[in-house]
Amino acid sequence: EPEVTQTPSHQVTQMGQEVILRCVPISNHLYFYWYRQILGQKVEFLVSFYNNEISEKSEIFDDQFSVERPDGSNFTLKIRSTKLEDSAMYFCASLPGQLNTEAFFGQGTRLTVV
Amino acid sequence: KNQVEQSPQSLIILEGKNCTLQCNYTVSPFSNLRWYKQDTGRGPVSLTIMTFSENTKSNGRYTATLDADTKQSSLHITASQLSDSASYICVVTPKGSGGYQKVTFGIGTKLQVIP
Numbered sequence: 001e002p003e004v005t006q007t008p009s010h011q012v013t014q015m016g017q018e019v020i021l022r023c024v025p026i027s028n029h030l031y032f033y034w035y036r037q038i039l040g041q042k043v044e045f046l047v048s049f050y051n052n053e054i055s056e057k058s059e060i061f062d063d064q065f066s067v068e069r070p071d072g073s074n075f076t077l078k079i080r081s082t083k084l085e086d087s088a089m090y091f092c093a094s095l096p097g098q099l100n101t102e103a104f105f106g107q108g109t110r111l112t113v114v
Numbered sequence: 115k116n117q118v119e120q121s122p123q124s125l126i127i128l129e130g131k132n133c134t135l136q137c138n139y140t141v142s143p144f145s146n147l148r149w150y151k152q153d154t155g156r157g158p159v160s161l162t163i164m165t166f167s168e169n170t171k172s173n174g175r176y177t178a179t180l181d182a183d184t185k186q187s188s189l190h191i192t193a194s195q196l197s198d199s200a201s202y203i204c205v206v207t208p209k210g211s212g213g214y215q216k217v218t219f220g221i222g223t224k225l226q227v228i229p
Binding site for chain 1: 148150155160203219220222
C-alpha cells in the first residue's frame, strides 16, 4: 500500500539552528501539506503546496518557514532559526487531487528544540 | 471562524463494549468530513470520509454518521478492542476549488480500551 514517508522520525536541535524536515509524498499525488501538532494540542495547518508553489499558508507559517519540492519527489519544510515553541510533531500529507478523496499522512517528525 | 468541537475529551471503556464519539462543526459550506485514528506518536490514519450528502459510512467496526443540517457527526465503535485505544480526530474540509482546501481539525477524543 502506498504511503507518505517522513525523515527523520525525531530531530533534536539547538535554538537558533536551521532544520529541514523531509517528506516523500505518494508518487501520483498532486497536493501536499505540512501540519504541526504541539503536544496535547490539535493538529494545525501550516501550508499547502500545489504545482510547485504555495497555494495557502497559515499565520503560523511566517518568514522563518519555507517549503520546496526540489526534485519532484521530496517535499521539504525548512525552519531557518528554530525557537523553543517550534517543538512539535510535524506531519506531511498528500492528496491525489480529486475532491473528497482521502488524505494520506506521514508518521511525523518529532522536532525538539533545546 | 471555522471550528470543530469534539466530545468527550477522553473516554475509558471495557473491551468488547461499544462507544460513540461526537463532533460538532461550524465549517460552512463544507466539502467533506473525515474521521481519523491517531495512535500516540504517529500520524493520523483515515477511517471514513463523508460528503455533505452522505448520512452514514462504515469501515469495519467503525460507523460514522453525519447530519449536515445540525452540523453534527458521530463515530460509533462496535465491540471495542484494545487496539482501538487511540485519539479519534474529526476533520472538516471547507468547500474550495480543487485540492486547495484548508482543513479544520478537532482536538480529538482520547479513547482508552481496558481489559
